[in-house]
Amino acid sequence: MERRTRVRFAPSPTGPLHMGGVRTALYNYLYAKQHGGDFILRIEDTDSHRFVPGAEEYIIEALKWCGIVPDEGVDKDGKVVETASERHPHAPYRQSQRRGIYRAYAEQLVANGYAYYAFDSAEELEAVRSAAEARGETFTYNQKSRMSLRNSLTLSAEETSKLLEETVNWTIRFKMPENTVVAMDDMIRGHIEVNTDTLDDKVLWKRADELPTYHLANIVDDHLMEITEVIRGEEWLPSLPLHYMLYKAFGWEETRPRFAHLSLLLKPVGNGKLSKRDGDKMGFPVFPLRWVNAEGEASHGYREDGYFPEAFVNMLAMLGWNPGDDRELFSLEELIQAFSMEKVQKAGAKFNPDKAKWFNKEYLRMKSDEELTDLFVPILEANGIEVTGCYKCPVSHDFAAHSVSKNYVKGVVALIKERATFVADFWTIAPYLFAAPKEYVEKDAAKFWKEENYTLALKAAEHMYGYEGPWTAEAVGEELEGFIRGNEWPMGKVMNCLRLALSGASSGLGIADILSFIGKDEFRSRMENAVAQLG
């Protein structure tokens, strides 16, 4: 039977979505789109104790920023989104809103002998657990121990129904079969076999809050939502045998989805998985968007740190997957075309912050000058520079009034975009193209602003004041260098002196470029300022 490809990303709203989670969502999305199927966002909020306000909204917004748009699921306002609603009435997509459906499935398992009622209280279990620990053993609720505990397998029918009626802290547990080899297939890892004797009797449903645990909700929802492939994190691999057993117990083996378990993202240095701490410590984001927790502590986000979503997504895609050739730059559309589960790496991938920056730099270069200018304008304004006019308006600037025209900004962007990794770098690279330097780098001044140098620099400037040719970088550069060379003055010293006066430092953009932007009047004014301030 040919089934429409349907995959889901099923995060738990217990905090902000981590970049590893975004990668899982991305791979799901790529797989779905490549197969012409649906990508579903399901919120797994069956743990009422760990709910974090705002987390669900964060997840939705983060995916949206990345361009990973669900075909079905909940949107930012909690509304149901279902583009294929005619075909698939699968709502709601929040498990807390589906709570009514799970109990019957759990009871069905009990009726068929695949599960049982357990009446052990949390305290009782805690007691046997610590008793076992005292003996140097580990307690597991399994085929060995279940017959000595309080459950519907050991109690009489009367006692069982009485407890079901009168108590509220019972659970339904899966009755893991004895000594059975579960043979499983993973799309990434291949064939895996596990003996059920190493597994335990997992809780499927809790009477106390009338909610299923992950395992039950997951299988039931994947079945009802007609999921064809489950692509999830490696942390779920140990519970795959249980999930296989559940599909079997329900009689759903025919439509059981295929599974792919993704390796985890690891920290850049040392061992272990990537955590929020690593980012704080090493100065890179681990979250797609900025997040402020209940204590008011803020965590960096790729978006707020100036990463382009395309670069972030591209970088994430290449972390644990490759196209089989040397290509590295992929749009989302190209990723959909090129993606394949066979090329997904089995081992965990250490995240490399340098490479993330490299991706952003590449994407910055691909952007048009106008697009970058539009992104740069708010940063200029934040630094007190007013941007006026439009792209069709003439180029102008008035440094005294802290005002420049949009086309002037565009010119600057075109000149310096190759030097930048982030849009915000434009400002730090060349603030002096928007305002005269207020101070001069002490070390550079000490090195170059010596009488034998600046007297020559001033003479060169004087010469340029009288220059009447076209004021372009090329012409100005030719004239200035020709003049210095003709006098056989030391080029480096004179030029660095000029740069110091014009930009406040001896290293930076080419003199001719700076002059072409600021103009002759500003040139003169900055030279006079330098003389006044540096002597």
Place this chain on the structure above:
RNA sequence: GCUGGGUUCGUAUAACGGUUAGUACUCAAGAUUCUCAAUCUUGCAAUAGGAGUUCGAUUCUCCUACCCAGUACCA
């Protein structure tokens, strides 16, 4: 501890039994320039260890080491 998964330059990865083990990031050197970037060129640098199978193992099998995950009425 037990169970499962994993292991190619520092990092991400290529090489689906036969290559001087390739590419990108990082780093270093050189070229270029008035400086700094950018760019170009060059360089450093890896098959975890040990057995086996084979004419031949990065690739297949086993053992060891190390890493990761799970071991909850959390997902």
